[in-house]
Amino acid sequence: MSTQACIVGIGETAYCRKPGSGMSELGLQLKAATAAIANAGLRPSEIDGIMPFPNLGRAEEFAANLGCENLRFATTVHMGGAAPAASLGVAAAAIEAGLAHHVLLPAGWNGYSGARVRETVSEQSDSIPGGAIARDYYLPYGLTAPPQWYALLARRHMFEFGTKPEHLGQIAVTMRAHAQKNPNAVMQGRPMTLDDYLASPMLADPYRFFDCCIETDGAAAVVVTSLERARDLEGKAVPILASASGQPYPADEITNRRDLFRTGLTIAAPEAFGRAGVTPADADFAMIYDCFTFELLQQLEEVGFCKRGEGGDFVSEGHIGIDGSLPVNTHGGLLSEAHSLGMGHIVEAVKQLRGDAGERQLDSPSVGVVTGWGDFGDGSVAILARA
Amino acid sequence: MSEQKKTSVPKPLPVLEGFTKAFYAGCARGELLFQVCGGCNRWRHVPRELCAECGSWEWEWKASSGRGRVFTWTVIARALHPAFADAVPLAAVVVELEEGVRLLSHVIDCAPDALEMEMPVEVVFEAASDEVTLPLFRRAAV
Numbered sequence: 001m002s003t004q005a006c007i008v009g010i011g012e013t014a015y016c017r018k019p020g021s022g023m024s025e026l027g028l029q030l031k032a033a034t035a036a037i038a039n040a041g042l043r044p045s046e047i048d049g050i051m052p053f054p055n056l057g058r059a060e061e062f063a064a065n066l067g068c069e070n071l072r073f074a075t076t077v078h079m080g081g082a083a084p085a086a087s088l089g090v091a092a093a094a095i096e097a098g099l100a101h102h103v104l105l106p107a108g109w110n111g112y113s114g115a116r117v118r119e120t121v122s123e124q125s126d127s128i129p130g131g132a133i134a135r136d137y138y139l140p141y142g143l144t145a146p147p148q149w150y151a152l153l154a155r156r157h158m159f160e161f162g163t164k165p166e167h168l169g170q171i172a173v174t175m176r177a178h179a180q181k182n183p184n185a186v187m188q189g190r191p192m193t194l195d196d197y198l199a200s201p202m203l204a205d206p207y208r209f210f211d212c213c214i215e216t217d218g219a220a221a222v223v224v225t226s227l228e229r230a231r232d233l234e235g236k237a238v239p240i241l242a243s244a245s246g247q248p249y250p251a252d253e254i255t256n257r258r259d260l261f262r263t264g265l266t267i268a269a270p271e272a273f274g275r276a277g278v279t280p281a282d283a284d285f286a287m288i289y290d291c292f293t294f295e296l297l298q299q300l301e302e303v304g305f306c307k308r309g310e311g312g313d314f315v316s317e318g319h320i321g322i323d324g325s326l327p328v329n330t331h332g333g334l335l336s337e338a339h340s341l342g343m344g345h346i347v348e349a350v351k352q353l354r355g356d357a358g359e360r361q362l363d364s365p366s367v368g369v370v371t372g373w374g375d376f377g378d379g380s381v382a383i384l385a386r387a
Numbered sequence: 388m389s390e391q392k393k394t395s396v397p398k399p400l401p402v403l404e405g406f407t408k409a410f411y412a413g414c415a416r417g418e419l420l421f422q423v424c425g426g427c428n429r430w431r432h433v434p435r436e437l438c439a440e441c442g443s444w445e446w447e448w449k450a451s452s453g454r455g456r457v458f459t460w461t462v463i464a465r466a467l468h469p470a471f472a473d474a475v476p477l478a479a480v481v482v483e484l485e486e487g488v489r490l491l492s493h494v495i496d497c498a499p500d501a502l503e504m505e506m507p508v509e510v511v512f513e514a515a516s517d518e519v520t521l522p523l524f525r526r527a528a529v
């Protein structure tokens with residue numbers, strides 16, 4: 001037993017669309033946070049580290065509401081949707097260094113009823129790295145939102161590697177199928193076929209509506225501590241074998257990369273696997289940040305689950321289904337459960353590794369991979385082990 | 388200047404400060420300017436303070452030939468910004484210029500569904516407001 005870090009508590013709110021959560025974004029996140037703290041078997045006052053999601057609240061606010069009188073570690077990883085999986089590594093390092101004992105990672109928003117995700121970039125040029133570049137060189141041409149940025153990558157990938165709409169559709173359909181076994185998935189009860197996918201209208205060609213994550217209200221949170229401290233807690237500890245993050249180059253401008261497909265994950269994945277002492281082949285499942293279908297496909301390639309250019313075949317062969325060789329997003333992901341900003345992917349990984357995933361429980365998984373993707377291609381990956 | 392469709396929200400325009408001001412001032416004069424490094428002669432976009440390749444702080448603006456090829460694009464079928472609501476379908480196109488730099492723009496004489504990878508294009512300029520002239524592209528001979 002050691003200072004090695006683990007996830008010891010998870011919490012989520014319900015996810016919803018109409019009519020909205022009826023709560024503030026802070027309130028939603030506090031709901032998930034108190035659930036995660038209780039799940040760990042801690043009292044809120046024992047939280048001494050808080051890592052808010054970028055632009056979604058300050059540690060001071062969380063601490064004041066929860067009664068964290070001894071907060072001594074507060075920071076945010078500014079990587080958009082890559083923040084939660086990257087934050088696991090920062091929290092682990094803080095714990096191993098003795099900077100904090102119990103670190104809370106909250107994330108949540110009124111993504112449906114509040115400020116819509118598609119509007120944030122247009123209106124706040126400082127909300128992402130490269131915001132001024134987007135404002136001065138992209139926005140005048142109508143390129144104002146994430147699906148449009150990433151569609152540029154998707155089309156080039158189709159040209160270079162023969163990736164097809166049907167490959168992207170297979171991802172959307174698989175995520176929707178997984179959501180059918182998740183009572184908290186917004187898309188439970190609304191199955192989808194490949195024909196449904198192909199019939200959905202274009203949003204930012206090659207992206208159709210069904211290539212895009214759903215806009216929802218809700219929050220998720222996890223608590224990180226050391227394996228040693230977790231021994232005395234009720235929450236079943238899920239060890240963090242490694243977490244790493246990376247950035248594409250340049251990270252603030254998406255069109256002038258020498259290698260368009262070298263993203264943050266391209267750098268982060270070998271580092272995380274190296275430190276964890278496992279390989280992609282050891283993964284029993286992967287929770288891949290699926291803001292859009294192609295980003296899931298691209299991350300499969302850059303993590304190393306298949307070779308670059310082979311993502312289309314990999315998904316068509318059924319590997320990512322719940323009965324496949326690498327079940328991906330057993331909860332339905334951002335595409336069909338809810339847009340939980342990537343924290344939901346970590347929560348689902350913990351459920352699977354604890355054996356608490358209910359109807360969608362995999363057969364005794366021992367190693368799970370969680371990724372994050374944000375901004376213009378920032379990436380993160382966390383490798384977790386069986387409780 | 389082509390006829391602009393009426394929308395209640397004006398299209399977003401660049402903020403003319405620093406390097407960006409010089410870039411668009413070039414466009415207003417009919418020049419597509421990029422920084423060229425004084426140390427290694429590489430062209431770069433977007434403008435930067437120093438060369439990330441060789442570390443040189445020396446650079447000068449040079450006018451591109453304006454000739455390039457379509458590198459990738461997306462067809463915006465539904466505007467996610469109200470200013471473009473009447474402009475869709477609209478292709479946002481990344482053009483790779485002969486000098487190696489890439490620029491996001493439009494190809495104005497090509498319907499979105501007629502775009503092709505590596506299609507040759509050449510720059511033209513169009514006033515978007517009294518202050519801002521945008522670089523755009525049209526089809527060019529092979």
Ligand SMILES: [Zn+2]
Nearest residue numbers: 424427438441
């Ligand atoms: Zn240079």
